[in-house]
Amino acid sequence: MPERQRADARRNYARILAVAEAEVAAHGAAASLEQIARTAGVGSATVRRHFPTRRALLEAVSRTRIEALCVRAHDLTGTGDSHTALLEWLSDVVDYCVSARGLAAALAYDGAGSDPVHENACSAAVEEAAGPLLRRAAQDGAVASDVTVEDLITLIVGIVLATEHHPDPATRAHRLFRLTVAGLSPQS
Template identity: 70%
Template sequence: MPAQRADARRNYARLLVIAEEEVAAHGAEASLEQIARTAGVGSATVRRHFPGRRALLEAVFRNRVEALCTLARDLVDDHDARTALLTWLSAVTAYASSARGMAVALSPDPTAGSDPTPESACWAVAEAGEPLLRRAVQDGAVAPGVAMVDLIALITGIALTTEHHSDPAAEADRLLRLTVAGISPQQ
């Protein structure tokens, strides 16, 4: 792939800053056309850098996704597999619920079939969390058959449900704890 021209790199960087502002204000429904207008470029320029809304969201949240992947790698050798997994799931939930649009970026792309594609944020996060889940299952802290994509779906569902709550991060955390504990009383 040839290197981008300097003006293309500048356009991308400017578009990304504006996209971050638009996504923060409007979530996953941020307008690509508004981003183009604000940047003073044509919509074709925006679409050349971000062929669709999902590509835009994944670019906006790339650093957060990388931070979650790093955290998963840092926690993988924790002595308590259950605590490590729950710490990481809490971080994913906090990120997804505190940044409008991130839950959509982490959700599997419905146009890509049932499995996330390797270039997607969903795939990166699921792949990073897989060793944590595998250890928790081996230690008996999580039931066999639980898949990381299932846990990501739960988290994104929680984040989307709490997006308009007065304190989305606190409500998302409460719902995650409820999900982890289950709804049955302890025996």
């Protein structure tokens, strides 16, 4: 939100964001923009002026968690075993996505391309932060050299979205994450 906005525009932004956080927590990424506008006491055009796309709204709602994931990736970079550090961070991403409805959708790649209005700032921030973790693990031979952060986030988003309506989504998501990491072959 630009600092040069009028005071009423800043108040509207803050009110819309607070309502959106509650709506996304309750209803996930499909939270009604019209309901958000009604609850915030503004018109739907005001919501769209501040958040031109649903993704922009989800990114704003998810910003604090994305920043925390980026800090966590930075903290784990260069510490201990590279494979363990990468898996610990990915497990944190699973935890955040399961606990914060809408975060998986904010991280999902939608193929919007280079249009800055539709750019996925959440994914870009996570990719930048996790890049050193993944590069170190690849250099150590802990993961295949052609694996990308985008690949890993896409797997996590898929797992989280597939399990969000499960009676125990966190347990199910972590089980599928462990299966993904271990592969389907029995451990010897």
